Amino acid sequence: MLNQSFARMDADIIKSIPLPRTPQEDEIIWHYDRKGLYSVKSGYQLALKIKSFTGWQNIWKLNLPGKIKIFVWKAAKNLLPTAENLWRRKILQEPICTICKAGREDMFHALMECKLARKIWRCTDLEAAVQTVRREDMLSTIHSLMRKGAKSEIDYVASIWWATWHARNKLLFEGKKPDPMETVARAKAILDAYQSMQFKEQESPRSIKEKKTQRWNPPPSTKLKINADATVHAESQMAGLRAVIRNS
Ligand SMILES: [Zn+2]
Known part of the structure; x- marks a missing residue:
């Protein structure tokens, strides 16, 4: 019984430990x-x-709906069809922003610098904070926002990015001029709805039960975690034990 539960607990890790066929002295390996x-x-x-x-x-x-997290991940990986990316793939003649024509349209431009993005930021209470962000790739931008103590606000910033990108697409592909106030309201509404739902789920006993079935988690930095697997062969009276000790 015990053996089975250990095996289930960390089957993949156990399989990957090479065992010597003859006894050997222990040594530390990098x-x-x-x-x-x-x-x-x-x-x-x-x-x-x-x-x-x-x-x-x-x-x-980030405490965000999956679609916004995926969007942020794609933006940070530079996987979205900005004018610069389309120009690199020879789909567009030039990498210039189709909306403001005032610069190269990369992710940072589309979400922070562009005329449309600035109009949207102006409708938020984060405009001043956003203006101090240095021009970088999006992953570094996220980190500098987090370092500036805006970690609690990063969910909001990410929702605005997501809504800004959608507003851009509406303008580019459907010719619909976005209302910046409405864009901000949309981002806020989606974020609020998601986060209040999360709060309710955290309260429910069902989610506590579900959390218990999570996979391997690292221990806190001051502790070590051991996952072990043992087996006993009754007839030959032999036993084997394997363990993986990991820190945070
Ligand atoms: Zn622009």
Whole structure:
């Protein structure tokens, strides 16, 4: 019984531990390097990977509806059809913004700098904060907003980005001039509806039960977590034990 529950708990991890066929002395291996040896280079590369991973994790941690999170992720990955991206793919003749014609249309331009974006920001109480943001790629923009203590506001900012992008598309493809006030109201309404629903779900006992069935979670930074699997062969009176110890 116990064995089964352990196996279920971390089956994938257990499978990936290579076991020696003959007994060997334990040794510490730096498994980010092929030879198992630590080098500054591999340490540095790992630090970069962790930094970038944490960056992407921050997007998924936002308290936003899935469609807005996916939009932010696509914007940060530069996957959306901006004039610059379409020009790179030789679909457009030039990378200039079709709406204001005042500059290259990348994600930052479309969501922060463009005439239309500025009109929308003016209808929010975040205009001053947004104006201080340096011109960067969208992932760095999200981080600088978070660093500036606007973490609680980033959900709102992301909703405005999403609504701005939709307003742009309406203007470009349907010729409908967007009303900036309405765009902001739409973003707010979607965000409020989602967050109040989240709040209700957190209250319900069902969601507590669902949370218990979550997959492996890292331990807090001061602790280590052990996942183990053991098996006993009754006839030959042999036992085997495997464990993975991980920090945060
Ligand atoms: Zn523009």
